[in-house]
Amino acid sequence: MSANAQQAVTPQLRQWIVEQAQAGHAPEVLLKSMCDAGWDEALAAQAMETTLRAHLDQARQATSLPPASAVPEPDLEGSPLYLDAGDRRVHVISVQRSPRIVVFGDLLAADECEALVDLARPRMARSRTVATQTGGEEINVDRTSDGMFFQRAETDLIARIEERIARLLCWPVQNGEGLQVLRYGPGAEYKPHYDYFDPGEPGTATILRRGGQRVATLVMYLAEPEGGGGTVFPDAQLEVAPKRGNAVFFSYERPHPSTRTLHGGSPVVVGEKWIATKWLRQNEFR
Ligand code: PD2
Numbered sequence: 001m002s003a004n005a006q007q008a009v010t011p012q013l014r015q016w017i018v019e020q021a022q023a024g025h026a027p028e029v030l031l032k033s034m035c036d037a038g039w040d041e042a043l044a045a046q047a048m049e050t051t052l053r054a055h056l057d058q059a060r061q062a063t064s065l066p067p068a069s070a071v072p073e074p075d076l077e078g079s080p081l082y083l084d085a086g087d088r089r090v091h092v093i094s095v096q097r098s099p100r101i102v103v104f105g106d107l108l109a110a111d112e113c114e115a116l117v118d119l120a121r122p123r124m125a126r127s128r129t130v131a132t133q134t135g136g137e138e139i140n141v142d143r144t145s146d147g148m149f150f151q152r153a154e155t156d157l158i159a160r161i162e163e164r165i166a167r168l169l170c171w172p173v174q175n176g177e178g179l180q181v182l183r184y185g186p187g188a189e190y191k192p193h194y195d196y197f198d199p200g201e202p203g204t205a206t207i208l209r210r211g212g213q214r215v216a217t218l219v220m221y222l223a224e225p226e227g228g229g230g231t232v233f234p235d236a237q238l239e240v241a242p243k244r245g246n247a248v249f250f251s252y253e254r255p256h257p258s259t260r261t262l263h264g265g266s267p268v269v270v271g272e273k274w275i276a277t278k279w280l281r282q283n284e285f286r
């Protein structure tokens with residue numbers, strides 16, 4: 001370094017400081033080199049400190065996880081076989097701690113499943129998902145089902161089911177998105193994905209204004225195909241059969257693959273599969 005280098009912290013100087021530190025040179029050695037090159041000692045020390053601190057912050061951000069959030073959770077204390085969901089006794093079929101995946105039986109009665117399908121059928125269109133680039137909606141090539149959204153509490157039946165879910169999962173009904181109904185014909189599938197909004201996508205900030213992140217999903221099976229159509233969790237090596245009236249619940253405390261909640265709907269082989277999905281947000285969803 002030349003003695004004429006004025007006391008400016010240039011990108012080259014920052015790079016040199018970081019490289020020297022990474023090479024294991026002690027701070028005193030760096031400081032001495034800078035002073036030998038004509039730097040005032042106090043200014044050199046300050047330049048070193050701000051440079052190394054900024055570098056560390058950057059490295060921490062690159063490797064750190066997003067903060068954890070509270071998540072919905074059924075009360076499984078004492079390993080019950082049934083849960084009281086207010087107006088219905090729901091069966092506990094299987095429980096997995098990590099990733100958190102719980103399969104419920106008989107969450108919906110057969111006539112409730114049929115009524116939801118009948119209400120949704122005239123409103124079905126090619127499925128859209130939230131466009132994380134813009135915060136709007138888009139056709140998703142990874143999802144070949146047809147779908148529609150209900151408003152929250154759109155009918156008495158929907159309001160009743162939503163209250164049941166809120167009670168089952170100990171999560172405010174106001175934090176739920178409107179139910180989404182999907183229909184999969186033969187060959188239709190939903191390729192593996194995460195349900196949270198990717199914090200790295202430009203449209204996510206807009207989406208999060210309405211209720212914050214998604215923190216859990218409940219997929220309810222309304223009509224069963226004759227073959228295929230299971231909900232798969234590759235990281236848990238689990239496939240849940242799409243049995244009418246049953247449901248699979250999973251939660252994710254942070255929007256990150258470390259939650260191991262990658263999941264997909266495998267292709268229907270024969271018949272039609274219908275589901276209703278309830279996504280749960282951190283805060284009130286308006
Ligand atoms: O239909 C399914 O099994 C399925 C799979 C993955 C549904 C969803 N995701 C969803 O609605 O998010």
Ligand code: ZN
Nearest residue numbers: 193194195263
């Ligand atoms: Zn999903």
